[in-house]
Amino acid sequence: MSQNNRELEQFLYPSTPYRGEFTPEKLLFHANLQQFARQVEYLCALETGGNITAEEAFQQMNHLWKDLKHSRQALGWQGED
Template structure:
């Protein structure tokens, strides 16, 4: 396992396979990884709770926009 695979793990996608679904799944996994890092930084005192909240809020908005652009309602 190389460093990139360790830092950015990817899970197998089991849903309906379309390019849009695969891209959204990748975005969702990236969101999850980043939230984990932000949470760890906040827990260890390297990031304030407010900064962590703002960063996660920003990531959430990006994920929602991704869903809106890629997946039908």
Template sequence: MTNEGLQQTFRRCAMTLKVLSPLAAAQFRSRLQQYAYRVGITCALETGGKLAPESAFAQLEALWQTLQQEATALGIPDEDG
């Protein structure tokens, strides 16, 4: 996913959070923070040479898929609506 696509996805999530229940919105915010933390750790490990670029990419892709699944479970629509 491109940086622009990622920004659009986060914007759509932010707009959806406004119409979700407060509990669902809080749950997604928490999951989004966990995602950002794990992305940061993965990037730091790759930058520091502790993780191969291919492994880092695979981990980031898995993290993204997990976040998308969690968003869907909370009622946040995917890119197709």
């Protein structure tokens, strides 16, 4: 991958390292949370640009939220330790 492609990928898909006590479940949930945030950001941009309605954006965000919640439950991790 060229330097320009890496920079573009980092710009489009920023990520932050996991901070805190490491467990595979927490690391996976962290990745899921970052993906959720990225998708919500895209939906906001689509709604702001007039490509989807506010209701469509809300419905899709609600679906993403439920998916994130289910992933957290499937990982058996409930948050604060």
